[in-house]
Amino acid sequence: xxxxxxxxxxxxxxxxxxxxxxxxxxxxxxxxxxxxxxxxxxxxxxxxxxxxxxxxxxxxxxxxxxxxxxxxxxxxxxxxxxxxxxxxxxxxxxxxxxxxxxxxxxxxxxxxxxxxxxxxxxxxxxxxxxxxxxxx
Ligand code: ZN
Numbered sequence: 001x002x003x004x005x006x007x008x009x010x011x012x013x014x015x016x017x018x019x020x021x022x023x024x025x026x027x028x029x030x031x032x033x034x035x036x037x038x039x040x041x042x043x044x045x046x047x048x049x050x051x052x053x054x055x056x057x058x059x060x061x062x063x064x065x066x067x068x069x070x071x072x073x074x075x076x077x078x079x080x081x082x083x084x085x086x087x088x089x090x091x092x093x094x095x096x097x098x099x100x101x102x103x104x105x106x107x108x109x110x111x112x113x114x115x116x117x118x119x120x121x122x123x124x125x126x127x128x129x130x131x132x133x134x135x136x
Contacts, residue, residue, distance in 0.1 A: 002089075006082035006130045007045070007052035011065050012074050015044055018055045022046050028053065032110050041065050043109050054080070054109065078116070080128035086113050089129055098122060110136055 012018040022028045023046070031052075032045040040063025044055040056077055058066035068077055083089040086105045094100060099118040108114030111133035119126045 002081035002083060004082050005051050006080040006128075006132070007054045008076060009054045009056050009078040009080065009126075009128070010075065011068050011072075011077040012055050012057055013069065015042060015055055015057045018057075019044070022053060022055065034109055035059070036109060038106060039064070039108070045109060078126035078128050080114070080130045082130050082132065084131065086115065086129055086131035089131075090115055093117065093129070105131065112136065 010018070019030070023030060028046040028048060030044055031047050033043070034045075035042045037059070040059045042057045042059065046053045046055070056065050058064075058069060060066055061070065065077060090100060090103075090105070099121040100115055101118050102115035105113040105115050108128075108130060113131045113133075115129050117127040117129070
């Protein structure tokens, strides 16, 4: 079962320009900043109640987010649902016919374990499943 929306991933050209909106205009608080080489992004996490906004700046044009920006421009990139047991959740989704881009979880932001689902089997929405690290 999905416990809640963990975060929305937003593709941006510039973290600093995006922070002018999210920090200054929206008054959100940055709680984490990290370069995730395996996903080809610099990511910034802001708090919204118990959920988050995840700003994603591609490390290069050939990364998944770099290609997304070139095709679609800045905007909502993915939705992430939080779970407590990612292995059983992935097995359940697989059995339900959802195609997984990650057959086994990989390490995401802030030490979480994550896996992405192919948007062609999720109604066009790139969907991330997140099991937070202890304490988050
Ligand atoms: Zn994400």
